[in-house]
Amino acid sequence: MRTSIHVVCAALSLSLGAFATPQSASEDRATFDNPAGGGVTEVLTPAGAPRALGSLLQGPLDISSGILASPAPGANWNRLLGCGYGWGYYWVSGGAGTTGAFSIHQYDLNGAYLQSFTQDMTLATASQWGIRDLAIDEANFKLWGGMEGRVFKEYTFNPNAGPNGTLTFTTTYLIPTGGTFGSSATIRALARNPNTGTFYTKNFNSALWEFSIAGGVPTFVAEHSVSGKSSYGLAWDTLNGTLWSFDQNVPGGAATTTDGVEFNECTTTGVLTGRSFVGTLYGVTGTNIAGGADIFDDGSGTLKMLALHQNTIDELNVYEMDPTGTPPTAYCTSGTTSQGCVPQLSANNQPSVTNAGPACVVTCSLMEEARTGLMFFGLDQAAPILPWGPTSTSFLCVKSPTNRTTAGASSTGSNPGDPCEGSLSLDFSAWLVANPAHLGTPHSSGQQLFCQQWYRDPATSKTTSLSNGLILTFVP
Numbered sequence: 001m002r003t004s005i006h007v008v009c010a011a012l013s014l015s016l017g018a019f020a021t022p023q024s025a026s027e028d029r030a031t032f033d034n035p036a037g038g039g040v041t042e043v044l045t046p047a048g049a050p051r052a053l054g055s056l057l058q059g060p061l062d063i064s065s066g067i068l069a070s071p072a073p074g075a076n077w078n079r080l081l082g083c084g085y086g087w088g089y090y091w092v093s094g095g096a097g098t099t100g101a102f103s104i105h106q107y108d109l110n111g112a113y114l115q116s117f118t119q120d121m122t123l124a125t126a127s128q129w130g131i132r133d134l135a136i137d138e139a140n141f142k143l144w145g146g147m148e149g150r151v152f153k154e155y156t157f158n159p160n161a162g163p164n165g166t167l168t169f170t171t172t173y174l175i176p177t178g179g180t181f182g183s184s185a186t187i188r189a190l191a192r193n194p195n196t197g198t199f200y201t202k203n204f205n206s207a208l209w210e211f212s213i214a215g216g217v218p219t220f221v222a223e224h225s226v227s228g229k230s231s232y233g234l235a236w237d238t239l240n241g242t243l244w245s246f247d248q249n250v251p252g253g254a255a256t257t258t259d260g261v262e263f264n265e266c267t268t269t270g271v272l273t274g275r276s277f278v279g280t281l282y283g284v285t286g287t288n289i290a291g292g293a294d295i296f297d298d299g300s301g302t303l304k305m306l307a308l309h310q311n312t313i314d315e316l317n318v319y320e321m322d323p324t325g326t327p328p329t330a331y332c333t334s335g336t337t338s339q340g341c342v343p344q345l346s347a348n349n350q351p352s353v354t355n356a357g358p359a360c361v362v363t364c365s366l367m368e369e370a371r372t373g374l375m376f377f378g379l380d381q382a383a384p385i386l387p388w389g390p391t392s393t394s395f396l397c398v399k400s401p402t403n404r405t406t407a408g409a410s411s412t413g414s415n416p417g418d419p420c421e422g423s424l425s426l427d428f429s430a431w432l433v434a435n436p437a438h439l440g441t442p443h444s445s446g447q448q449l450f451c452q453q454w455y456r457d458p459a460t461s462k463t464t465s466l467s468n469g470l471i472l473t474f475v476p
Contacts, residue, residue, distance in 0.1 A: 056318075061315050062313055065313065067113055067116065079129070080105075081131070081132050081133070083133075083294055084133075085296035085298075085304075086138050102130035104119060104134075107316075119169075124149075131146065132146050132147070132188045132292065133232070134190065134294065135294075141156055142156060143156075146186070146188060147186070150181075152173040152175055152199075153172055153173075154173070173218040178211075179222075179223030189245060189246070190234055194236065197212065198210050198214075199212070199213070200234055202234060208226075208227070208270035210223075227245070227272050229262075232290040232292065232293075232310075233290060235294050239321075242273065243265070243267070244293065244305065246293035247264055248260065261279035261288055261309065280317055291307065291310045292307070293308070300358050301325040305319040305320075305321050328348075330345065330469065330470055331381065332385060332468050334394070337420075341368050342366055343364050345468050345469070350472060351428060351429055351474050351475070352474065353443050353476055359428075361428065362375055363423055363425040363426075371422060373453055375428075377398065381399060396466065397468070397469030398450045398451070398452050408424050408426070410455070443474045450470075451469065451472060453467035
């Protein structure tokens, strides 16, 4: 619904609205994971908390329990190795040594198990572990995984088949030998350069190898540097045009009682850049093992690293990488309330045109407690920016016409002596979906909304005050 700021100010009666043994070159896992219980455990970096390269954003997501639980596939699919992000899902490769089934598992972005697809085992060797790391081309609906003996598998995703789509085996490639990439080489860590279509792989502390399947013809392209890192996963950094490896701390994967998993950036010729961060450690001491990895852009304005930690139990973790865009930006000046509070309007993520990324939650913090308030927005900032009233410390920062959102009451803090512990949050992504006729729709990538918080402040001349302004920019 479209409305003016005057209607916003008159909205007094609106209803008040929410982480075995370290691997060696001959064996990936000494024992099966077999947790007695499980479920998703999630630790998210709080909105507004300091974040930097390698900050843990999500995890540990227990991905073992879902496939062990009845009626899901069961313990013969519980050795989990590689991972990838694609089409709004997390994907994990798994198998059970030489005696069980092999699969590719699908999870939602909360880590909840959805379904499994049986791996094709054509040309698989007797000691086969199945697919290791994964690489995904979302635009062409392709998923690839490497195996022992230079075997390379391709699958096709159909998003329109069933509630969560289907994954179908397409082709088996046998990559030619080259350099030290011999006939028994394992395609373990895997990443794809989307600009050239070539793939990169490593097998523990081997050289970095490059190969292609262009035109359906498997080709060995090049052998690059040896980084000295024992790599289990590789990921392509779309922002910097580099690779990141997910590595065991002891080169070669030698047994150690010291846990350690780390991420290291390198060039496309395998030379380390010096950028790195350490992965999180969970579970039984000495059992933390690196696994597959993938870097993805979910439209949040920050690249994210998805990593499979082989542990007891296996889990997925998501880490902060580099910013890809401008974060939500504050502008204009917040008014000071009659109790001396200076509310601040902020958001954890940008809104998404397709709603594919994480939710955009807008929060007004440092409010007076138990005050009715709501966010309103427009398509431009006010010019000039004028005082809210003759004696008000607030300024109207958004140009009319504006659209109000759902009203609510600010929270109450735990310190009786601090009147400014109130906050009021709105899941703006959900609000946009629930109100499809809102101002500015349909949205496009790069479109901006200018937002501000209105709230009750009875002791002021207008009995209301305003926060600072906030610029939200739509991402894909």
